[in-house]
Amino acid sequence: MLSAIAEGLRLVATLDLRLWEIVGLSLAVSLSAVIFATLLGLPLGAAIGVSRFPGRQVLIVTLNALMGLPPVVVGLVIYLLLSRAGPLGELGMLFTPAAMVVAQTVLILPIIAALCRQAVEDAWREYEEQLRSLGVEGMRAALTIVWDIRFSLLTAVLAGLGRASAEVGAVMIVGGNIDGVTRVMTTTIALETSKGDLPLALGLGMVLIAIVLALNAAAYLLKEAAQRRYG
Amino acid sequence: MILPLRMEAVSFAAGGRAIVGPLTLDIAAGPSTIILGANGAGKSVLMRLMHGLLDPTSGSVVWSEGDPGRVRRQQAMVFQHPIMLRRSALANVTYALKVAGVPAVERELRANEALREVGLLQVANRPARVLSGGEQQRLALARAWALHPEVLFLDEPTASLDPSATREIETVIKAFDAAGTKIIMATHNLGQARRLGDEVIYLHQGRVLERAPVDQFLSQPGSAEAAAFIKGELPWV
Amino acid sequence: MGLICGFLLGLFASTSILAQYQFITVASTTSTEQSGLFRHLLPIFEKSSGIQVRVVAVGTGQALDMGRRGDADVVFVHDAAAEKKFMGEGHGIAHRKVMYNDFVLVGPKADPAKAAGRDIVAALKRIYDARAAFVSRGDKSGTHAAELRLWSAAGVDIVAQRGVWYRETGSGMGPALNTASGMNAYAIADRGTWLSFKNRGELAILVEGDSRLFNQYGIMLVNPTKHTHVKKEFGQKFIDWIVSPDGQQAIAGYTIGGEQLFFPNATK
Numbered sequence: 128m129l130s131a132i133a134e135g136l137r138l139v140a141t142l143d144l145r146l147w148e149i150v151g152l153s154l155a156v157s158l159s160a161v162i163f164a165t166l167l168g169l170p171l172g173a174a175i176g177v178s179r180f181p182g183r184q185v186l187i188v189t190l191n192a193l194m195g196l197p198p199v200v201v202g203l204v205i206y207l208l209l210s211r212a213g214p215l216g217e218l219g220m221l222f223t224p225a226a227m228v229v230a231q232t233v234l235i236l237p238i239i240a241a242l243c244r245q246a247v248e249d250a251w252r253e254y255e256e257q258l259r260s261l262g263v264e265g266m267r268a269a270l271t272i273v274w275d276i277r278f279s280l281l282t283a284v285l286a287g288l289g290r291a292s293a294e295v296g297a298v299m300i301v302g303g304n305i306d307g308v309t310r311v312m313t314t315t316i317a318l319e320t321s322k323g324d325l326p327l328a329l330g331l332g333m334v335l336i337a338i339v340l341a342l343n344a345a346a347y348l349l350k351e352a353a354q355r356r357y358g
Numbered sequence: 359m360i361l362p363l364r365m366e367a368v369s370f371a372a373g374g375r376a377i378v379g380p381l382t383l384d385i386a387a388g389p390s391t392i393i394l395g396a397n398g399a400g401k402s403v404l405m406r407l408m409h410g411l412l413d414p415t416s417g418s419v420v421w422s423e424g425d426p427g428r429v430r431r432q433q434a435m436v437f438q439h440p441i442m443l444r445r446s447a448l449a450n451v452t453y454a455l456k457v458a459g460v461p462a463v464e465r466e467l468r469a470n471e472a473l474r475e476v477g478l479l480q481v482a483n484r485p486a487r488v489l490s491g492g493e494q495q496r497l498a499l500a501r502a503w504a505l506h507p508e509v510l511f512l513d514e515p516t517a518s519l520d521p522s523a524t525r526e527i528e529t530v531i532k533a534f535d536a537a538g539t540k541i542i543m544a545t546h547n548l549g550q551a552r553r554l555g556d557e558v559i560y561l562h563q564g565r566v567l568e569r570a571p572v573d574q575f576l577s578q579p580g581s582a583e584a585a586a587f588i589k590g591e592l593p594w595v
Numbered sequence: 596m597g598l599i600c601g602f603l604l605g606l607f608a609s610t611s612i613l614a615q616y617q618f619i620t621v622a623s624t625t626s627t628e629q630s631g632l633f634r635h636l637l638p639i640f641e642k643s644s645g646i647q648v649r650v651v652a653v654g655t656g657q658a659l660d661m662g663r664r665g666d667a668d669v670v671f672v673h674d675a676a677a678e679k680k681f682m683g684e685g686h687g688i689a690h691r692k693v694m695y696n697d698f699v700l701v702g703p704k705a706d707p708a709k710a711a712g713r714d715i716v717a718a719l720k721r722i723y724d725a726r727a728a729f730v731s732r733g734d735k736s737g738t739h740a741a742e743l744r745l746w747s748a749a750g751v752d753i754v755a756q757r758g759v760w761y762r763e764t765g766s767g768m769g770p771a772l773n774t775a776s777g778m779n780a781y782a783i784a785d786r787g788t789w790l791s792f793k794n795r796g797e798l799a800i801l802v803e804g805d806s807r808l809f810n811q812y813g814i815m816l817v818n819p820t821k822h823t824h825v826k827k828e829f830g831q832k833f834i835d836w837i838v839s840p841d842g843q844q845a846i847a848g849y850t851i852g853g854e855q856l857f858f859p860n861a862t863k
Contacts, residue, residue, distance in 0.1 A: 210664045210665075210666050211664055211665035211666050211822060211824065212663075212664035212665055212666070213664075216665070219824070221666055222620060222649065222651055222666070253441065254441055256406075256411055256435075256437060256441075257435075257437060257441035258441075259411055260409065260411065260433075260434065260435040260437075261434075261454050261457050261458075262430045262431065262457055262458065263457050267457070271443070271453075275443050275444050276444075303649075303651035303652075303653075304651070304652065305649045305650060305651055306628075306633070306634065306650065308649050318629075318769075320769070320770075320773070321625075321629070321766070321767050321768075321769030321770045321773070322629050322769045322788075322791060322792065322793070323769055323772060323773055323776070323792040323793045323794030323795075324793045324794075325793070325794055356485065357444040357445075357485045357487065
């Protein structure tokens with residue numbers, strides 16, 4: 128275990144270029160996926176949160192269940208879609224970072240949408256009468272609430288980011304773990320482990336955890352500051 | 359003009375229980391209408407039926423204007439607990455104006471004018487949620503004022519406030535009245551009813567028991583229940 | 596909404612821009628990748644040709660499947676029988692032999708089944724008789740196919756006669772070796788992966804040098820008639836280079852700890 132920590136520190140200290148390339152790609156892929164999933168998932172979840180329609184309960188249960196989508200299954204499905212032999216083969220997207228972003232977006236979209244739905248539904252109970260009195264309904268109400276509770280929704284976004292940066296199954300299959308092109312932290316850790324280089328794998332793992340911790344800490348501080356300001 | 363409002367054989371039931379009605383009411387422009395009644399008499403439900411936040415289980419609520427958009431925009435409601443967005447006081451008012459379709463160039467002007475009217479201009483840029491309870495309620499009134507509605511509903515607007523804040527709110531309501539807005543207000547506070555109202559609609563267990571000018575109702579109530587209510591002796595329903 | 600469409604368009608645009616950049620996709624095996632050969636070999640080719648080689652390293656079964664789907668331009672594996680079938684089905688053309696390495700039998704130094712020696716078939720027979728713990732990749736890879744052939748040669752119908760002692764990990768060489776190391780079991784591995792494998796535990800090479808452990812690598816171009824988007828010029832360039840004296844020399848030049856891993860044997 129100690130050699131792992133030492134290895135991790137050595138990697139960071141020597142500013143190993145390959146390592147930083149890998150870290151950079153990991154962040155780019157996961158953050159892009161989070162951005163897309165947030166842009167799609169917040170309105171989706173909020174819309175469900177403020178509306179009533181037949182089948183709503185079924186939709187909510189399904190959305191919640193999709194939070195547990197196995198990454199490797201998502202990877203396989205996206206692979207089959209993007210393969211040259213598949214319907215979207217013409218795009219030539221397989222084995223590119225773009226494919227990895229797509230796969231991770233699909234993976235974390237339900238997480239962000241489901242958590243947003245819950246938060247918005249809870250807030251709607253407080254806001255509904257006043258907003259409807261002002262003539263605000265439907266999507267407009269949903270988005271007003273989303274903006275108003277934006278700091279609470281940060282938790283949902285962070286949950287999505289955590290899932291994206293931690294998963295290996297989806298990016299491995301659709302990215303192909305190509306050296307210098309689609310290799311990210313998690314797939315590198317998997318590779319080094321399979322090569323038996325466990326200290327290196329653990330060292331990388333620690334770098335990954337440190338980065339995710341830092342992102343979460345920053346988000347938390349931002350949230351606290353904003354809550355104090357806006358009440 | 360969206361007034362007069364006609365409620366025809368309206369009733370509202372929930373969970374198998376009849377809460378309001380059946381009742382038939384005409385609300386005309388002019389006199390400030392106070393809705394009085396004990397807790398649970400159905401005041402809040404009646405107001406929400408009028409304002410359109412609830413649909414009646416039977417009967418009809420009909421305004422004198424055909425266009426539902428105009429009907430909506432000519433009304434505003436202030437609740438017992440003001441609900442403010444996490445924005446500045448000014449932004450809360452401009453938000454309401456934006457929703458009402460007021461062009462961008464006019465919004466800030468009208469919002470500032472409304473804040474000045476209620477005496478909140480100096481806190482225009484403070485986050486609305488850090489204001490005191492009384493200030494937030496005044497802000498709710500400013501938000502309504504900016505919309506220049508024909509009808510203003512108020513659901514126990516001062517029930518949560520201390521006497522000085524209450525006085526400030528009453529001053530604003532009087533200003534609304536002076537500007538020609540129709541006031542429809544539910545309250546517990548008999549003194550407030552006398553200060554602000556012209557006529558009283560007295561509700562008892564969801565039915566309209568009496569309707570009379572304020573002074574007449576308070577000095578010579580027509581029913582035993584009303585008399586008991588005024589004496590403050592009505593048991594909780 | 597407009598913002599989202601803009602983002603997505605940008606993403607797809609960048610994908611197609613990448614497509615114009617000169618590269619080929621090579622489906623190859625985990626053992627080749629993990630031995631470190633590509634890291635040594637590819638920069639040499641890329642420098643002289645300007646073509647980037649992107650290797651997707653999976654098991655032989657999956658590599659050939661990638662070829663069938665048209666998801667790769669070139670396939671570079673080590674299972675002669677499967678390669679022949681692939682060519683026969685019309686999925687591949689321009690097959691060339693490239694190099695060979697060998698498999699070794701690794702096992703616990705204590706060698707409970709007394710497998711050590713120079714005869715792999717005899718060793719496997721002894722392992723079976725002793726029902727000693729044995730780890731198989733079980734993943735339709737070239738290594739797995741070789742392992743099955745050797746059991747067959749030892750007279751053991753492994754499918755019918757396997758027992759608890761025979762563990763299939765369904766994985767690449769590295770994870771299989773990890774498992775073998777953890778369980779103190781026997782396993783067949785390619786020398787390349789073994790040499791760079793760092794988690795050996797009690798394991799050591801017990802059988803090597805038997806000609807039946809010979810592991811031939813072949814390279815093929817994915818049939819551009821079947822898959823019109825295949826980069827046939829660039830792919831052929833890579834194939835031509837790897838069987839050329841330059842390429843063959845580069846292969847021979849790759850060593851770990853002074854030991855050569857792969858032996859070039861391309862024919863005209």
